[in-house]
Amino acid sequence: MSMTARRQQKIDITDLHDPVLTELQAGARAAAAAHPVSFEIETIFADARAQTGLSDFGEMDFVERLKVWLQAIDEDTNASAVTRHNLYTMTVRFAATRLRLEDLIRRHxxxxxxxxxxxxxVAGLPRSGTTHLLGLLSADTRLRSLPWWEAIAPVPAPGDEPTPNDANPRRTRAEEGWKGMAAVLPYMAIMHExxxxxxxxxxxxxALDFSSYLIEWLAHVPRWRDYYLAEDQTGPYAYLKKALQALTFLNGxxxxxxxxxxxxxxxxxxxKTFPDATFVITHRDPVGSVQSQLTMYHYAARMLREKIDPKEALNYWPDRYRRLLERCVRDHDILPKAQTLDVYFHEWIRDPDPILRKIYALADIPLTDAALAQLHAYLAAHEEKRDAKIAYNLERDFGVTAEELRIPFQFYFDRFPVQIEVK
Known part of the structure; x- marks a missing residue:
């Protein structure tokens, strides 16, 4: 089943560097500025304990990481009050979820x-189609996946029980949060739902173990990037597995x-953490991913940055992608060939069915007619929803050409037969 192109509305965001704020955007910035937050570790812990009525975070080896996490955020002097509020709320949420998870495991x-x-x-460059592939595979009801409502509230809290008026309060809260975000930044639904x-x-x-590259997407935190890349991530990945075990217990x-x-x-x-996994590594012209990230960053910057600096993201993200791909090239062959599939974007777009058959064969899951019909139905519904597409203009918006952006990635093209996409 080929994924043929549909006629889509092109959305050209022309105020990336000099945004014209809507009344809602200006109001949200003002509201956040009126309620400043302080990134003190004991305040984070106290708020999480107050939310949950719990006090045991389990192993406390994450404290050093959390201190660097908070210090890096505090050093971002160009972060808006909205960014600081969002990151504070998110960090407390992670701490509260960890308390609930540890409590659940202590009882079970x-x-x-x-x-x-x-x-x-599935692994692949950010902004490269991995979300689409994940969503497609998740359409197979034989597989367990992580919807957003469950990702941000994995362990039910008191009051999350179904009621006659609300079958899933966690989902309701997540949907309300998304509607609020989409109202403030309406094009975000096209970029990243x-x-x-x-x-x-x-x-x-x-992030429940206070690691990952997550906060790099929300603030300018080179201190955290360097710390995270230098640290062995065995512990945080073990915590990821523990969380998956808990979610399986709650709802296999x-x-x-x-x-x-x-x-x-x-x-x-x-x-090391998942030695029997099927690893699906997606590959795409890095320039396609980088231009998407730069545009998304600058669109959100009207809310998340104090001042719009065209060079801020350009100086950070191409280099960040290079570091990510260098490690992928270096370590790729650690994965067993019998468990690994490299998926190339240009082949996937042309016809996903042969690739799906390879994934299912590696995973030793029968790709039945019924399962394939589920996947095709997902593809059809997904394409039907895509009635708009963001227009990208590297030279106009960032003063750089695709060829210039691609130069540092030659090592990646030398290793994998990736097709040049952006010219």
């Missing part, structure tokens, strides 16, 4: 004996499909 220690059976793990049922990256579970089955672009730079520890 058998959780740690649950097998995470041969997961399918966060609706309640959107299938999430597993990064939300890694245990055959998971997960994804995170970060896995590309953590292949050794990923394999």
């Amino acid at each position: 220690p058998e959780i740690l004996d649950i097998e995470i059976d041969r997961p399918i793990i 966060f609706s309640a049922d959107h299938i999430s990256e597993d990064i939300e579970l890694q 089955p245990n055959r998971w499909v997960i994804k995170c672009p970060q896995h590309m730079e953590q292949l050794p520890v990923l394999y």
